[in-house]
Amino acid sequence: MAVQLDARPPVAPAPGTTRPSRGVRLSRFDTRYSPYLYIAPFFLLFGVFGIYPLAYTFWVSLHDWDLLGADHPFVGLDNYSELLADPDFWHSVVNTLGIFVISTVPQLLLALWLANLLNRRLRARTTWRMAVLIPNVTSTAAVAIVFAVLFGRDFGMINWLLDHVGVDAIDWKANRLASWVAISAMVDWRWTGYNALIFLAAMQAIPRDLYESAAIDGAGRARQFWSITVPLLKPTIIFAVIISTIGGLQLFTEPRLFNSGTNAIRGGPLRESQTVTMYMFENAFAPHYNFGYGSAIAWLLFALIAVVAAVNVLLLRRLGGGARKEDPR
Amino acid sequence: MTRLWSAGRLTYLALAVTALMSIFPIYWMFVVASRTSDAMGQVPPPLTPGGNLGANIARLFTNTDAYFLTGLVNSAIVAGTVTVSVVFFSTLAGFAFAKLRFRGRNALLLVIVATMMVPTQLGVIPLYLLMTKLNWNDRLPAVIVPALVTGFGVFMMRQYAGQAVSTELIEAARMDGCNTARIYWNVVLPALRPAAAVLGLLTFMTTWNDFLWPYAVLNDPENPTVQLSLRALSDGYYQDMSQVFTGTAIATLPLLLVFVAFGRQIIGGIMEGAVKA
Numbered sequence: 001m002a003v004q005l006d007a008r009p010p011v012a013p014a015p016g017t018t019r020p021s022r023g024v025r026l027s028r029f030d031t032r033y034s035p036y037l038y039i040a041p042f043f044l045l046f047g048v049f050g051i052y053p054l055a056y057t058f059w060v061s062l063h064d065w066d067l068l069g070a071d072h073p074f075v076g077l078d079n080y081s082e083l084l085a086d087p088d089f090w091h092s093v094v095n096t097l098g099i100f101v102i103s104t105v106p107q108l109l110l111a112l113w114l115a116n117l118l119n120r121r122l123r124a125r126t127t128w129r130m131a132v133l134i135p136n137v138t139s140t141a142a143v144a145i146v147f148a149v150l151f152g153r154d155f156g157m158i159n160w161l162l163d164h165v166g167v168d169a170i171d172w173k174a175n176r177l178a179s180w181v182a183i184s185a186m187v188d189w190r191w192t193g194y195n196a197l198i199f200l201a202a203m204q205a206i207p208r209d210l211y212e213s214a215a216i217d218g219a220g221r222a223r224q225f226w227s228i229t230v231p232l233l234k235p236t237i238i239f240a241v242i243i244s245t246i247g248g249l250q251l252f253t254e255p256r257l258f259n260s261g262t263n264a265i266r267g268g269p270l271r272e273s274q275t276v277t278m279y280m281f282e283n284a285f286a287p288h289y290n291f292g293y294g295s296a297i298a299w300l301l302f303a304l305i306a307v308v309a310a311v312n313v314l315l316l317r318r319l320g321g322g323a324r325k326e327d328p329r
Numbered sequence: 330m331t332r333l334w335s336a337g338r339l340t341y342l343a344l345a346v347t348a349l350m351s352i353f354p355i356y357w358m359f360v361v362a363s364r365t366s367d368a369m370g371q372v373p374p375p376l377t378p379g380g381n382l383g384a385n386i387a388r389l390f391t392n393t394d395a396y397f398l399t400g401l402v403n404s405a406i407v408a409g410t411v412t413v414s415v416v417f418f419s420t421l422a423g424f425a426f427a428k429l430r431f432r433g434r435n436a437l438l439l440v441i442v443a444t445m446m447v448p449t450q451l452g453v454i455p456l457y458l459l460m461t462k463l464n465w466n467d468r469l470p471a472v473i474v475p476a477l478v479t480g481f482g483v484f485m486m487r488q489y490a491g492q493a494v495s496t497e498l499i500e501a502a503r504m505d506g507c508n509t510a511r512i513y514w515n516v517v518l519p520a521l522r523p524a525a526a527v528l529g530l531l532t533f534m535t536t537w538n539d540f541l542w543p544y545a546v547l548n549d550p551e552n553p554t555v556q557l558s559l560r561a562l563s564d565g566y567y568q569d570m571s572q573v574f575t576g577t578a579i580a581t582l583p584l585l586l587v588f589v590a591f592g593r594q595i596i597g598g599i600m601e602g603a604v605k606a
Contacts, residue, residue, distance in 0.1 A: 035509075038509075039483075053453075057455050114347060117343055126592070131352065132351055133595070138355060140540060141540050142578075143581075197596060246446075253540040260563050281545070291454050291458065299451070
């Protein structure tokens with residue numbers, strides 16, 4: 001309301017009937033060029049700190065580029081071919097994909113289920129939504145440290161709980177698969193509620209009479225969920241899968257801080273939980289400072305993300321194809 | 330039909346278990362932060378706060394491995410500056426994209442959307458080299474300046490301005506002799522306020538939380554962000570876990586306070602963004 005008052009100054013100078021002079025020319029200049037002025041900061045800053053580094057990464061990856069070396073000889077695709085034959089690199093790719101699969105699949109299924117719960121008529125709606133979102137607004141670094149302790153071998157609470165159901169202590173950090181599970185648990189803890197809210201938003205957009213007519217046709221709750229909710233949520237599910245893919249394949253903070261001490265950037269003494277981004281850091285920064293090799297890893301990571309995202313979308317299209325035919329619409 | 334939407338006891342039970350699992354690690358962080366370090370080895374593990382918080386804080390802030398106070402101040406400076414800048418530039422550009430006509434508008438908007446898909450990892454190395462050239466390594470501008478604008482912010486404000494700012498109002502203001510800058514300040518910005526607040530909150534949290542880039546570029550242990558202080562603490566060789574947990578708790582506290590105060594808006598922003606995506 002105050003807006004309108006402000007926007008209409010009482011003494012507006014009448015647009016010049018006598019002189020179409022400076023003022024008019026100025027305002028014409030204003031309407032034509034000021035939009036560029038408003039978007040310029042983004043493009044300037046992003047150009048220097050976003051686009052330029054991107055292209056430059058590729059340039060650096062074609063060189064033997066050492067921190068200490070005075071010159072950086074051009075080596076073409078040598079870094080890439082070396083990388084493709086590097087077992088440690090492939091080890092980190094397998095780790096990344098393993099953690100990604102173990103974390104994303106249960107995460108999205110749980111989120112769907114949770115969204116379905118939150119979509120019911122609830123008392124204290126906002127409180128429940130906040131409760132499931134709270135892990136997402138904590139400090140990743142802090143949580144990774146806390147989970148590293150929870151998953152401790154000797155005094156960790158998880159092993160203590162497992163002991164009660166007769167499971168022997170698991171060395172979460174020294175066992176490759178176990179470390180994947182522990183890191184996935186952190187990722188799921190953080191992101192399940194966030195995805196649930198995204199799904200919930202999409203669920204609320206589904207018209208309820210669809211469910212009513214399905215119920216009249218005799219469809220039960222489970223049937224309605226799989227035949228109405230899931231197919232109609234497909235675009236949102238694809239969106240969530242892509243976001244999780246990009247985030248999951250870039251995983252760094254959680255595995256880096258899950259490990260501590262001298263081998264931290266290697267993800268443990270035998271690289272049990274080293275992700276691709278960690279491997280990039282190990283090569284590009286301390287201890288190796290090999291920028292060329294590190295840049296090549298960055299580009300292959302980008303390619304990996306693109307491939308996995310594309311595969312996901314194709315798979316989801318397929319899956320949805322069957323369900324859509326049953327869509328009562 | 331009503332059966333489908335009613336929440337039975339099982340629904341509440343499931344939600345309560347989920348909520349408990351969501352909150353427990355955070356709660357436990359505060360429990361250990363308020364106890365002595367031997368709390369970690371106790372069987373069964375203690376589940377209630379102790380009385381050692383003050384001593385832990387004192388040890389934490391004098392720990393010369395962590396420079397925790399510097400970290401806190403640095404993080405506040407970085408997150409504050411970045412938040413103000415992102416909100417300002419995003420509302421400005423979002424307004425231009427939503428409400429002003431100019432040549433190349435759609436193509437430029439497409440560029441902005443495309444920037445949202447590029448992983449940060451890809452730029453870390455050349456950005457590091459650039460910072461070396463600018464002599465910003467180990468200094469705060471290295472963390473602040475690359476974060477001053479985001480494609481996400483511009484896109485979000487553009488979507489919101491499209492519906493929240495009435496074109497008639499802008500035209501009326503123009504008739505009254507307002508120039509574009511004045512229209513932005515007096516008409517557009519007030520109308521964008523709710524969405525700008527959400528963007529500001531999300532930006533603050535992301536920036537406060539950032540680890541990867543500060544970890545790459547701030548190597549001076551005496552000048553960390555708070556997340557880097559945590560790393561220094563957890564990589565230390567001593568096992569003073571109550572002190573480490575005091576650090577993680579304090580580093581998380583601002584985020585929790587923001588969330589308690591503005592949780593409703595944050596949830597609204599996330600859900601609204603999801604529907605449009």
